[in-house]
Amino acid sequence: MTTDTAHRVDGARPADGTGAWAVLLPTGRYEAERLVHHDTLELTGLADAARPRPGDRVAVLVDAPPRLVALGRVTGAGGEEREDPDDPQSERVEAPLVVAYTRRAFDEPAPADALALDGPVTALDPAAFGALADRLGPPPQRRSWLVSLDLPIEAASPAEAVRLFWAYVQELGPRELPAFVSPSGDELAMQAFVLGAEANQDPEEDD
Template sequence: MAKWAVVVSPEQYESERLYGADSLAVPGVGDSLDAGDEVLLVAGVDEPVVFGLARADGRGGLRYTVNLLEAPLPAPGIVAAVEEGGALGAHAVDERAFRDIQQRVRPVDTVRRTWLVSVDLPIEAASPGEAVRAFWNYVRELGPAELPAFVWPAGDELAMQAFVLGAEANQDPEED
C-alpha cells in the first residue's frame, strides 16, 4: 500500500471542521489512489496541519481512520515535501515520514457521550410557525461563521461552551 499526503483547500478544511463526516471526497484525487492506500489529510492553510489519517476506499473517497479535527498536528516535514510537489491534491509520502506523523497521534477517548447543542435566538413573530420560519432563515443566513452554538455534556449545564466556526469562542464581552 502506498502512503500519501492529500492537501485540501482551506474551504474544504473549514467545511470538515464544521460538518465533519466519516469520509470525504477530494476532487481530482480519487483516481490517483488505490483501495487501501493510507493517507495523511493536510489542510492547505497558512500554516498547514495534518487533520486526519484516512484510507482510500477505491471509489474516489477517503475514509477517516483517525480524525484529528479537534487537535490537528503540525507537520513541517510533510508540508515541505508537499510544497515541493505543488499545492492541492495527492502527493506521495515516504514510509518513514508517514510513520513519524502516525506515531505522534495520541489515542482519543472514543467513549461516546450525549451532548446537548443549542442555538438560541430571540425571534419576534405573530405565531409559533412564523417564529420557526424566521429562526431557520437566521440560521441559514448567519451560519456557523456568525451564529454561536452552545454545547455541554448532558447533565452538566455549567460546562456549557460556545463554538463559532467549529472552535471554542468566548461570548462574554467583559472577558475580551
C-alpha cells in the same frame, strides 16, 4: 526512528489497499471541514497528480505550516468517468478522489514540518505514514454533549417561529450563530462556539 520524510513510489505500484499517501487540503477547505462534520472528503482538480487506489491509507494535511488534520482510506480513486454511465457516447468528466475519514484532528492538528509535499497528492513510504499517524496519539474517549442554539424570534405562531428558526440557521450558519455546548450533566461548564472555536459571549468581559 523513522522521520516524517516523503518517498515517491518508484517502479511497480503497490497493490490495492497497501499504498500510503499525503493529501493536501485546498485553500479554504480546512475551515469548511472543521465547521461541519463530513464522513468523506472529495477532491477534484487532480488530473496531473498520482492516483491512490481504493483502500490506500491517506494522511490529510493543511499547509503553511504543514499540519496533519485527519486520517482516512480511499474509497474512490478519481480519474475520469462517463457523465452518463449508461451512455458510452457521453462526455468524459473528472471523478473525484474520495477519502473516508477514519480519524479527525481538525481542532488539534499535529505538526508535520518535516514532511516533503509534492503537490496535492504525495506518495508516502508506509513507515513514514505510520510515524506521522502516531503523532495523533490514541483516539480521545467519546462522551455525551448537550448542544443548543437559542434564537429570539418574533412570529405569529409556534409553527412560523420554527420555520423562521431554520431559515436563520441556513442563512447564518456556524460562521455567525453561536452554538452552546456542555458535557451532559454539567450545564455550568457551557461554552459558546463560533467558527468552530470557543467564543466569549459576555459583552461585559470585553470591556
